[in-house]
Amino acid sequence: MYICFMSNSKLYKGSLTTIILKLLNENDKMYGYEITQKVKVLTKGELNITEGALYPALHKLEAEGLLDVEVAKVDNRLRKYYKLTENGTKETVNKLEELAEYIKTMQALVNPKLA
Amino acid sequence: MKVNKEEIQRIDDYLKKGGIKYWDVRLEMVDHLVSDIESYEGSADFETLFKQSLINANWHNNLKAVNTQSWKTTNKIYRKKHSKEIISVIKDPVNLLFFILFYLGINWIAQSFPKMLKPLFFVVLFLPFVIMTYEFIKSWLKKLGRSVNMDYGFFYFSFGIFITNLPIQLIPKAQQSIWLPIILTLYLIVMFAGYRVYKYALKKVLIMKSVT
Numbered sequence: 001m002y003i004c005f006m007s008n009s010k011l012y013k014g015s016l017t018t019i020i021l022k023l024l025n026e027n028d029k030m031y032g033y034e035i036t037q038k039v040k041v042l043t044k045g046e047l048n049i050t051e052g053a054l055y056p057a058l059h060k061l062e063a064e065g066l067l068d069v070e071v072a073k074v075d076n077r078l079r080k081y082y083k084l085t086e087n088g089t090k091e092t093v094n095k096l097e098e099l100a101e102y103i104k105t106m107q108a109l110v111n112p113k114l115a
Numbered sequence: 116m117k118v119n120k121e122e123i124q125r126i127d128d129y130l131k132k133g134g135i136k137y138w139d140v141r142l143e144m145v146d147h148l149v150s151d152i153e154s155y156e157g158s159a160d161f162e163t164l165f166k167q168s169l170i171n172a173n174w175h176n177n178l179k180a181v182n183t184q185s186w187k188t189t190n191k192i193y194r195k196k197h198s199k200e201i202i203s204v205i206k207d208p209v210n211l212l213f214f215i216l217f218y219l220g221i222n223w224i225a226q227s228f229p230k231m232l233k234p235l236f237f238v239v240l241f242l243p244f245v246i247m248t249y250e251f252i253k254s255w256l257k258k259l260g261r262s263v264n265m266d267y268g269f270f271y272f273s274f275g276i277f278i279t280n281l282p283i284q285l286i287p288k289a290q291q292s293i294w295l296p297i298i299l300t301l302y303l304i305v306m307f308a309g310y311r312v313y314k315y316a317l318k319k320v321l322i323m324k325s326v327t
Contacts, residue, residue, distance in 0.1 A: 031150075032143055032147055033146065033147045050173060051173065051174070052173065052181070056185075059188065060188075063196055071323050071325070072326060075149075076118075076120040077145055077146055078145075078146065078326055079146045080143055080146070
C-alpha cells in the first residue's frame with residue numbers, strides 16, 4: 001500500500017515526496033510520526049500516510065541528499081529528525097512549481113471556466 | 116499515557132521477536148509506536164494501547180513482511196547510490212586521470228612484460244579485499260550490531276569482487292593481455308564507488324550510535 005486516502009487514492013499517488021518536502025520546508029525538523037499526524041490534521045483526516053510508505057520515502061530522500069538526519073534521545077528512546085538540506089530546499093521549490101503546473105493543467109482540462 | 120523505559124524495551128523485544136532483525140529499522144518503529152501510545156490521553160493500560168498502536172501502524176500481523184520490505188527498500192537505495200557513485204567517480208577529473216593512467220600503465224606492463232600481468236592482477240584484485248577486511252574488523256570491534264545500513268554498505272563494497280569474477284573466467288587465454296587491464300580498471304572504479312557507499316553507511320550508523 002502506498003498512501004491511504006479516504007477518497008480516491010490514485011489521484012494522490014506520486015505526491016508523497018512533495019508533501020514531505022513541503023512540510024519540512026515549513027517546519028525546521030520533523031520526525032516520522034509527527035509527519036503522519038500533521039498530514040492527518042491538515043487534511044482533516046482525508047489523507048492518511050501509511051508508515052510503510054512514509055519511512056522508505058524519507059530514507060530515499062535522505063540518500064538523495066535532500067534530507068539531513070539528526071538523532072536525539074527523547075524520553076528513553078531515540079528519535080530520528082529529518083530536515084531539509086540546501087538541495088532539499090531547492091527541490092521543494094521545483095516540486096511545488098511542478099505540482100502547481102499540474103493542478104493548472106488539470107483544471108484547464110476538467111473545468112475550463114475556472115482555469 | 117507516558118511510556119517508561121521497561122515498556123520501551125518490551126516494544127523493542129516484541130519487534131525483534133516478530134522478525135525485525137535490524138536495530139536501525141526498529142529505532143524508528145519504536146519511536147513511532149511510543150509516540151502513538153503517548154498521544155492517547157485516556158486511562159487504558161499499556162498492553163491495550165500497544166496492541167492498538169500496532170494496528171494503527173498496520174504492523175500487527177506482518178512484522179516479517181515489514182522486515183523484508185525494509186531491506187528491499189534499503190537495497191534499492193544503496194544500489195542507486197552505488198550507481199551514482201560510479202558516475203561521480205568517473206566525472207571527477209582527478210579520479211578520471213588516475214584511472215586513465217592506471218589503465219595505460221597496466222596495459223603497458225601487459226604488452227611489455229606479459230609474465231608480470233598475472234601477479235600484478237592478483238595484487239590489484241587483492242588490495243581492496245584487504246581494505247575491506249580491515250574495515251569489517253574495525254566495524255565489528257565497534258559493536259555496531261545487526262544494521263541494515265551496514266549490511267548493504269558492505270554488500271556494495273564487495274560488489275566489485277562479484278561482478279569481476281565472471282568476466283575474468285570467460286576471457287580466452289590469448290586475449291588476457293587485452294582484457295585484463297580493462298577489467299582491472301573497471302574493478303577499481305566499482306570498488307572505489309563501493310568504498311564510498313560503505314563510508315556513507317558507516318557515517319549514518321555512527322550518527323545513530325553516537326546518541327545511545
